[in-house]
Amino acid sequence: MSVSLGGILALGAGYLAMVFLCALAVERGWVPPRLIRHPGVYSLSLGVYASAWAVYGSVELASRIGYGYLAYYLGVSGAFLLVPVMLVPIQRLARTYQLASLADLFAFRFRSRWVGTLITLITLLAILPLLALQLKTFGDAIHRLTGAGSPIMLALILCLPIALLAIMFGARHSHLPVRHDTLLAAIAVESLVKLAAMLALGGVALYGVFDGPNDLQQWLTGPGLDLQARVARLETGQWRTLLMLFFAAAFLMPHMFHMTFTETPSRRALLQTGWSFPLYLLLMALPVPLILWAAQRLGIDTSASGAAYLAFDISTSPWVDGLAFIAGLAAASGTLIIVALALAGMVLNHLVLVAHPPGNRPNLYRWLLWLRRGLIVAVILGAWLFYRTVGIKHDLADLGLTAFVGIAQCLPGLLAILYWPGANRKGMVCGLVAGSTLWLLGLWLPLVADYSPLVLVPPGLDWLRDEPPWYAVTLIALYANILIFILVSLVTRTSEGERAAAEACSVDAVIRPKRLPLTARTGEDFKPLLAEALGSEVAEREVESALAALNLSSRDGRPYALRRLRDRIQANLSGLMGPSVAQDIVDRFLPYQSRSQATDDIHFVESRLEAYRSRFTGLARELDGLRRHHRRTLARLPIGLCIFDDDGELLMWNEALSRLSAVDGESIIGSHRDDLPAPWAELLARMHDEPHAYLYKQAVALASELRYLTLHKAVLDPEEGDRGAVVILVEDHSELKWLEDELLHSERLASIGRLAAGVAHEIGNPITGISSLVQNLRYDTEDPQVLESAEQIQQLTQRVSRIVGSLVGFAHGGRHVQGTRFVPVELRRLSDEALHLIRLARSGEDIIYDNFCPPGLKVMGDAQRLLQVLINLIGNARDASAPGSRVTLDASAREEWVLLSVTDEGHGIDESIRDRLFEPFTTTKPPGEGTGLGLPLVYSILREHHGDIQISSPPPDQTFGTRITLWLPRTLQDDSNADEPDSDR
Incomplete structure (x- = not known):
């Protein structure tokens, strides 16, 4: 010591x-x-x-x-x-x-x-x-x-x-x-x-x-x-x-x-x-x-x-x-x-x-x-x-061996949990009780009561009588445990709950929960239901904790989200009170709705497969690779795709449909079809109920924009115990619809042009006759009043002739023949004629038009196509202007170029589309009022004339409005009596 x-x-x-x-x-x-x-x-x-x-x-x-x-x-x-x-x-x-x-x-x-x-x-x-x-x-x-x-x-x-x-x-x-x-x-x-x-x-x-x-x-x-x-x-x-x-x-x-x-x-x-x-x-x-x-x-x-x-x-x-x-x-x-x-x-x-x-x-x-x-x-x-x-x-060895032999009686059950899904509760309990009883009689009770170990040796194993008690008891107890466990499990029935748990516990299993609806409608409904068992304070804390862990809202009513929330709450309560008490509470107070048949929760299976894919080997790895390839193919199709279970629960919402709808697929997976955001709930429900396999060019308002969607439906019939599904493809045919409308509009314009040419021809003959009669009248009388009236009639007939000529010219001016020879065109006359035709439209009559183009200033070009350019630009300026505002035309000469501008006092052009104005179908006008083809046509005609176009919105000398400036090649010689424009004008 x-x-x-x-x-x-x-x-x-x-x-x-x-x-x-x-x-x-x-x-x-x-x-x-x-x-x-x-x-x-x-x-x-x-x-x-x-x-x-x-x-x-x-x-x-x-x-x-x-x-x-x-x-x-x-x-x-x-x-x-x-x-x-x-x-x-x-x-x-x-x-x-x-x-x-x-x-x-x-x-x-x-x-x-x-x-x-x-x-x-x-x-x-x-x-x-x-x-x-x-x-x-x-x-x-x-x-x-x-x-x-x-x-x-x-x-x-x-x-x-x-x-x-x-x-x-x-x-x-x-x-x-x-x-x-x-x-x-x-x-x-x-x-x-x-x-x-x-x-x-x-x-x-x-x-x-x-x-x-x-x-x-x-x-x-x-x-x-x-x-x-x-x-x-x-x-x-x-x-x-x-x-x-x-x-x-x-x-x-x-x-x-x-x-x-x-x-x-x-x-x-x-x-x-x-x-x-x-x-x-x-x-x-x-x-x-x-x-x-x-x-x-x-x-x-x-x-x-x-x-x-x-x-x-x-x-x-x-x-x-x-x-x-x-x-x-x-x-x-x-x-x-x-x-x-x-x-x-x-x-x-x-x-x-x-x-x-x-x-x-x-x-x-x-x-x-x-x-x-x-x-x-x-x-x-x-x-x-x-x-x-x-x-x-x-001594220490006797105490230790007794403990280790006793705890080893749980080994057959643990191995069955991992590797034998067919094991059931009755077999495990019978085997464990038998093995533990032999252990208690052979080692534990002799330890406590201090009497000789009672080793029950079965016939045929008499050699064990001479072995140490711990060795004999270990072998006999484990053999009895395993044998009874296997036999009872084979001859008795395994419950549905045990089979589901066995699948979750198997080493290579992917957990496959069933898709069942709950009686609760939202996460908020969980709180009063659980409060009956746990009290309001504990129920609210547990629900909020589970919602936070899953990153869900308490107002989320998706069946998929509610099932995940229920599972999370059960797991949390399992940590608090054990799995048995937790399962009893959840099954009693958060029950599923009774339904004849439940199917696998495919979306959750997919997420579990993604979590486990790094652990797959061999054929399982190859099959998972094939699954991921097909899944990625569906997810990244350029066409919108969604899949519904036959009870209306959303199983898939691919990336193209997410972009089209501006709705994230992850946020709505598991929702019922009727709970989808507008207008998709009504549209997809109508497609589901449609007896035909498609809906063609349905007008749908998406993000304050009218789109035209075509839907196709494929019904998947149940196979091998699986429930059916409905696959819906969603194609955006908006541009096709707009192109068809533009073609129809162009055809109407062409028809109007042909009609105008015919009308002009029919009107021209009477007008010619009137002009001839008026001229003869001037030689047949000396009366000043009659002569004055004849002069006025002659002027009016000449005006009608010019109008008819303009209509005929415009009707035929859209057809450009390659190799057409450009000639000098006077901008003043061209702009006057464009304004004259704009006024004939009888729209924008309250707009003030100012033409400051100087006389005699000429460019090389095709008069009819340049007239079409001016009409497009003046028409756009008129449409962008408020009543009482001005649209101004001006022109000036600069060395080898002539600058022709059209300026309005309208709302201007948004920067987000300014760089795309010359792309087809780009327009600032409301749907149905503009085709987005006018400026591309203007740009095309200018390129044919070796010119250019410049847009300022707003112009440097204004706080609002838009100025479009055209650069056109100047003629070599202008009229000698034309005033030289100020280059700084």
């Missing part, structure tokens, strides 16, 4: 205070989050598996069976080498459905609250010996070092601060699946401490007792050889069975399930543990034989009951004793904290809440939190009571 009781308690208190300070530093943000969430920290936190068994029990086991102690490390390492095929699928389920324990997982898969209760009870019975093992090491180590006090009371003293740590850093949230970064960091620190302590003890043994590796090798081949030969060797069957037990413990023990699946930061971090965690265990295992050999070198009896504590005997230094104590305390305290947290959640969800549902009570979150805290204390005190009454009588 080299250490005082006060000193060792101070050392223990100092260590726990250090752990507390580490957790506090993380809690206060003194440690960078990037470091805390590093995969290496998570790998270290899994070191909670290395409990007091790894420090003391492994030494005891090594003294009994030699290298067989490695099974404890190799079994769990083998489990983590299978991370992608075993642990990642379980992590996916735990994350998706917020399953915080093994009982949650079984209750979810087999759709029964009583299954969760059964798993919780078996886990409690199995874990009590392991917890007693941790406390036994506390008491025995302190008693061995100090020789003072009772080991039982010494263990109780350390239980209290451990329970406080578990509450402070593990029970601060109502939801179990919330990651506890502080606790994770604290457990990682403990793992580092016990690893460092064990390696230091190994160093003491190697260099303190031995003089290094050479001395150790000489001893092993000399005096130590006989000692090693006396150690019993495990038979092959026993070795494999131990590997299987520790393999199962890697994910069945409550503390390992909690750390592996609830606290994992990411899938990447879990995959990294496939090599980092086995490396950690290898380092933990290395010092064990060194400690054993050092004790044998010193002549210590390693076969005695105290073989577990040989680390205290290899040196008389108090520092070495302190290292051995700290290693055991770090291992045991971490295990106690995590087991207490995990078991408290299991007991709360599957025992307390099943027996006493929460109901509509005030402060539900606070009530659940204090219940969980009380259960943490109860678990630790229950473990101490089990140690006080049972554990103190048995």
Whole structure:
């Protein structure tokens, strides 16, 4: 006894205070989050598996069976080498459905609250010996070092601060699946401490007792050889069975399930543990034989009951004793904290809440939190009571093996969850009860009642009677468990709920929820419905939390969105109360509408496939590639496409239709056809009800613009149990419709031109006759009044002749013959004639026209086509002008060019279309009033005349209006009497 009781308690208190300070530093943000969430920290936190068994029990086991102690490390390492095929699928389920324990997982898969209760009870019975093992090491180590006090009371003293740590850093949230970064960091620190302590003890043994590796090798081949030969060797069957037990413990023990699946930061971090965690265990295992050999070198009896504590005997230094104590305390305290947290959640969800549902009570979150805290204390005190009454009588190996054999009874059920969709609840319960009963009779009850193990050996396996009890019980219990599980599952029926859960749990399955409508119409309706079960405050908080997580609005009434919201609420409640209670609440208060047949939710299946596509291999990868190709083809078709289920729910809304409708497809997927925004609800409903397969050029107002849409429909009949669908294609034929209207308008204009030519011809003959008669009248009379009247009639007939000539010329002026010879054209006459024809239209009579073109200014060109240019420009200016405003024509000469401008005082031209004015069908006029072909025609005629056009809106000398300036080639010689225009005009 080299250490005082006060000193060792101070050392223990100092260590726990250090752990507390580490957790506090993380809690206060003194440690960078990037470091805390590093995969290496998570790998270290899994070191909670290395409990007091790894420090003391492994030494005891090594003294009994030699290298067989490695099974404890190799079994769990083998489990983590299978991370992608075993642990990642379980992590996916735990994350998706917020399953915080093994009982949650079984209750979810087999759709029964009583299954969760059964798993919780078996886990409690199995874990009590392991917890007693941790406390036994506390008491025995302190008693061995100090020789003072009772080991039982010494263990109780350390239980209290451990329970406080578990509450402070593990029970601060109502939801179990919330990651506890502080606790994770604290457990990682403990793992580092016990690893460092064990390696230091190994160093003491190697260099303190031995003089290094050479001395150790000489001893092993000399005096130590006989000692090693006396150690019993495990038979092959026993070795494999131990590997299987520790393999199962890697994910069945409550503390390992909690750390592996609830606290994992990411899938990447879990995959990294496939090599980092086995490396950690290898380092933990290395010092064990060194400690054993050092004790044998010193002549210590390693076969005695105290073989577990040989680390205290290899040196008389108090520092070495302190290292051995700290290693055991770090291992045991971490295990106690995590087991207490995990078991408290299991007991709360599957025992307390099943027996006493929460109901509509005030402060539900606070009530659940204090219940969980009380259960943490109860678990630790229950473990101490089990140690006080049972554990103190048995060695570490017996306690540990009893726990591992008991928890292994859940292994067949877990494997069935992942790999056997045909397994059902009855088969699993029957097999588990049979296996657990054999385990209780063979190992657990003999541990408690201190009588010989009752091993029920079936006929034909009599050789097992001579085997160690743990080995015989393990084989018989697991064989009975598996056999009964398979037989009962094969002969009994699997419920629909179990089949759906089995599909969700299968390793390669893609979750396929059913498309069913809910009784609630919007997310807001969920709150009063859930308030009946949870209270208004809790119901509102849970609904708002689920809406925020899904980025949905409470007013969203899409059936697809409501199904996702319901699933999210159920998952959140599962984290709060367990999957069984959560499912009961959701099924009762958020029910689906009864319907004869439900189909797969295709859109959700698509989203799940996208999430899983990086994990597909082989044929599945090729099929998924084909699916994505077809999906992309439909999504990116240049024609709008939408698909409706036969009950009117929208399944697809492709990109072209999103652009056309200005409605994002993701925001309306899952909506009912009648709930789509206007005008699509009415239009698509009419198309759906249309007996024909198309609707041609339907006028639809989209974004304040009239568009013409053609719809085609294809009805997909049901096949192989799937329901039918309706596919609708939407084509935008607006430009085609406008082009057809323009062609019709052009044809009308051509008809008017031909009519004008005919009318002009018919009018010309009478007018010629009138002119001739008037001329004759002037020679037949001398009466001044008659002569004056004759002169007026002659002038009027000449005016009519000019008008008729202009109409005939305009009717034939649109036909341009290639190679037409340009001639000098006087702009003044051309502009007067254009104004004259504009006035004939009898529209815009309240517009004032000013013609400032100087006489005699000529250009080279085709008079009729230039007349068409002026009429187009003056007509546009007239249409843009308000009543009483002016339209001004002006012209000036500049070297080899003549500048002809048309200026109005209208509203001007918007900048957004100014650069596109000369493109066909670009117009600023309302639909039906402009074709958008006038300016392109003007531009074409000017290019034929080797001219150009310039637009200013507004002009530099005005604050509004538009000025269009034409640049035309000037004739070589103007009339000699023409005034030279001012070039700056």
